[in-house]
Amino acid sequence: MACSFTVWSGAYLLPKRVEHSDSILPAAFQAHHFFMEQPNWPDRILLLLRQGRAAQAEQELHRVLHADPNDAHAHALMALALLEQHRNEEALLHAQTSVGLAPEHDFAYYLLSLTQQRLQNTEAAREAIEQALSLDPTDPNYHHTLGILRFTQGQWGAALRAAEMGLAYDPEHVDCLGLRARCLARLGRSEDAASSLSQALHYDPDDAGTHADAGWVALETGKHKEALEHFRNALRLSPTSEYARSGLVEALKARYWLYRAFLRFTVWSENLNGMARRVLFIGLYILVRFVPLLLPLYLPLVFMSWFADPLFNGLLLLNPYGRHALSDEQRRQALGFVVVLVAATAAFTVSSLAHQAWLGAIGLGLLAAIFPLMVTLRPRVPKRTQRWALAATVALILLGLLGGGLQLVAPDSQAHTGTMGLLFIIWLLFIWTTAMS
Structure with missing residues (x-):
């Protein structure tokens, strides 16, 4: 997950935005039905993306699109590959093209939402993910993304409902469990937040995003030393995680009592x-x-x-x-x-x-x-x-x-x-x- 800040009288506040790690591929993501009717190349592309080889995946996709420029599936995966490389404007073009070519496919709207979110177009991101949910209301990744957007806007209750809706379809979805913990902590239910994090770590003890979630929850409840340990664990598991890195920076600054008081x-x-x-x-x-x-x-x-x-x-x-x-x-x-x-x-x-x-x-x-x-x-x-x-x-x-x-x-x-x-x-x-x- 990654975070961003909002302004109060020009101030940086605590992270309100919660994107999952530096990878767009969710922890629970499997080969989507969007690709089931395709040849084997989508599986190869997804494997490359999982291995962090987005540039190589992009090259493969250029070959696919050269053969068929109107392949909606290839445009969707191209958006995914470009997002992994933080080329957000280019990713937006491919996501929009995929939606235009296959408006009946929910995954294209999901990618469009992720792209708009990266570009900080919150309203457009919300509209896209709601369209994805209207086409497939059972995908927990979509509920998680909607929850992220609600969390971004400070709507803790709405974000919590989205996370719990995702968990209704997949009780072991660690991203939804982590988001649920963040929301519960903001709502003052620290014990329930700890329970949600324990569940997530039980299901996937090596998930860097969950360790980072635990760090943010600890930081927001005034436990900066505990937060430091969680962020270090997250970075050990995923050294390039922006979400964990930004949390580590906040925890290091929280060692100063003045910053700690301001944080509270x-x-x-x-x-x-x-x-x-x-x-x-x-x-x-x-x-x-x-x-x-x-x-x-x-x-x-x-x-x-x-x-x-x-x-x-x-x-x-x-x-x-x-x-x-x-x-x-x-x-x-x-x-x-x-x-x-x-x-x-x-x-x-x-x-x-x-x-x-x-x-x-x-x-x-x-x-x-x-x-x-x-x-x-x-x-x-x-x-x-x-x-x-x-x-x-x-x-x-x-x-x-x-x-x-x-x-x-x-x-x-x-x-x-x-x-x-x-x-x-x-x-x-x-x-x-x-x-x-």
Whole structure:
């Protein structure tokens, strides 16, 4: 399984998205009836995919499609092979082609749902998997996928119902058991969650996804040491598991008491619906305005909401074990945070000591740009959000530079005042739109 994060006042929250490991092939997947009428080549392709040889499977499928470009089965498996290689846009084209050629086959819709999910098109993914379920309501993999999407949206009860529906058709389906445990933990039923995980491990003690599920459940219930062991076991069984790797990173950061406290708060806040979280955010802001004594508690919360991830990922860069656990995207985000923060601090320091006000304007632009920059560098951010954040980052840096230049040549001009005012407006607009989205 893999995970992603949502935003509360710009914050990273605990994983809400639960995809099964780095492999699209579910643990319980067998040769689907979609392929039963075909020659032996689908079995060969599935074997290659199970062996992690997606590139070789792709080559075989190119030969099949060259002979018959309208083979819906080949297009479906091509989507599967491309998803295994994280070539999601190409996979989407083949999944859509397969659906167009064989709209009566449920497996094509299942692959389309997985592809849309990878592309973070949640609504399209839900529609596709519901279509697959309408064609075959007995496949537990389909119920598991629907449960994943419900879990992504914070609908713990609906996700639990989907997992249990899958278990009604296959009581030993470890993916559904793992998802059930995640949902039960979020609903405060930790004993039932532990029982579900025990069942899954009994049925398949070497399933990396189940060990990672156990790690996430432990982490969300404040047991970071236990979580570390589970994630290490998962990575021992599946060294390339993104779901386990991201969990290991969170567990390593949870060794710091400040991050651990913030983690507990975010788990609690995720049990609120979207509107309640917005009311909480606005309510805290208003409360601090009337009770200034709460400011020392409020400011660290706001800071952690925006910068907990890059800050503590930066600390993991100093740890040899943590450094290897971080993904390339996490390392880039941490380094970007450190570089811009150091540059802004240096500009403010020199401005203060050397009485160079123009450097202060540049420092202000850099400091403001850290907020959208962290969103730009955040892993798995929707493209639209990323583009908006990148535009805001560039605008704030340029306005800071322009403000510094105007401070040098015309410090008291309306142009300088207007530039710095525009900088503040763009920053405030970005903060509020991100926090309320």
